[in-house]
Amino acid sequence: MSDDDSPRTPAAGTPAGPQPEEIRFFGTTWVGHDGHYGLRRVAVAVGSLLAAAAGCLVLRFAYQGLEIAEVGGFVNILVVVMFAICSAIAFRKTWEGFSRRPADPAREESLRSLKAIGFIGSLLAYFFRSLTEAPGEQLHRTEYETARAQYEKRRASRAGNPSARKKPKRK
Template sequence: MSAENGTAGPPGTPAGPQPEPIRFFGTTWVDHTGGYAARRAGVAVGSLATSAAACFVLRIAYQGLQIADIGSFVTLLMTVMFAICSALAFRHTWSAFTTRPDPERQASLRGLLAIGFIGSLVAYFFRSLTEAPGEKLHRAEYDTARAEYEKRTTRRSGNPSKKRRRST
């Protein structure tokens, strides 16, 4: 702890809880500085381009299944599997922007999320149109932590030995 400014970090760092960085944004989401708008635009374009490229790769894989002539049932099964996994990945990613996911559930869904990665990319794209993905959750947690810190630090003021005693 620094003696001159009462902080736990390097000089110039404010005392109290620090904001948690968000991927691609760092802590610029707090006050929307440091190229925040450009980063949001870049994330939106990047996630959309990546999902388009992934759809192209899946299209090539689908054509490979048709060329292999493995049968319409397997082709349909693969198409439905990717569609369902993408929808579930979209829903899971979208809900993870507003609430912290359970780590055990996250670990059990890892395979499904890997198969449905296009859904996660699309969710990332749509969320980045309005805010940094996860900003709302991080802001709520940070504001709560700051309020608790302020309440804790302002609660005790003055010398308690000079406090008047209440008569009962």
Template sequence: MSAAENDTNVPDTPTGPRPEPIRFFGTTWVDHSGGYAARRVGVAVGSLAAAAASCLVLRIAYQGLRIADIGSFVTVLTVVMFATCSALAFRHTWSAFTARPDPDRQASLRGLLTIGFVGSLLAYFFRSLTEAPGEKLHRAEYGKAREEYEKRVTRRSGNPSKKRRRS
């Protein structure tokens, strides 16, 4: 195979920043192609179904506590703990869709977010009703990166040795 034939088979790679993929959506959020609407519906239905199944599991666990007859204090404490952790997880997940969370804070909240998984699932459901979860944040970051790239490219365009000299 000659070098000329090899050059024709090389696909053109886009220059500049590339969009960051979003879970379940890839990069379809950029131009809403590739089944974007169907993916959003699927994510919404899936996260709501997972939240409902999780609530069923928590209900079975609650009934287990009632059957064990461990006392109303522990039962109430468990319910309050799950409700509080779910509310905090919802708030944290919702805010993570609009701003990048601090990695240290994220690591310290890992246990709380695990206990409050129902809140995270509900936040994912509600956000997927309007956009791909995190799309607004990714779109802003991608737009800023494209803008900065365009500024850099336009400043450096052309061959400086061919520039006409001022007299």
């Protein structure tokens, strides 16, 4: 056994059993909230908010381009409504993705372009989630703890060396 008393696989030197899945920008610091976890959360929150603000600025330039082109009021309203709806859907889908896996991955794949158009909603969802936890931490923690519990249950139910077991009495 090593210093941390966790069983290790001999070849790789890694702990036996399920390993935590890494989260973008956080690695595995979400498990024990170590490795500057709080600082990383602040950086992710600020970064996503700045990216959303930069995205709004780019959209404003695009809208001004439509005004210069004099495409008409209907097109201007249509563009604003389209970005608002796409951003709302992207926010909701991104927010839901932090707490559960999608039931239908093909449907999520089909919404990819819609989420790209509504990127501001996704960035805002990332910002708001990073105020309370690493985005996706709840989902990863639940999956990791379930996998660890199942691993410990399987490991505890093993009897050890089969040759050391007592032989059943024969009549």
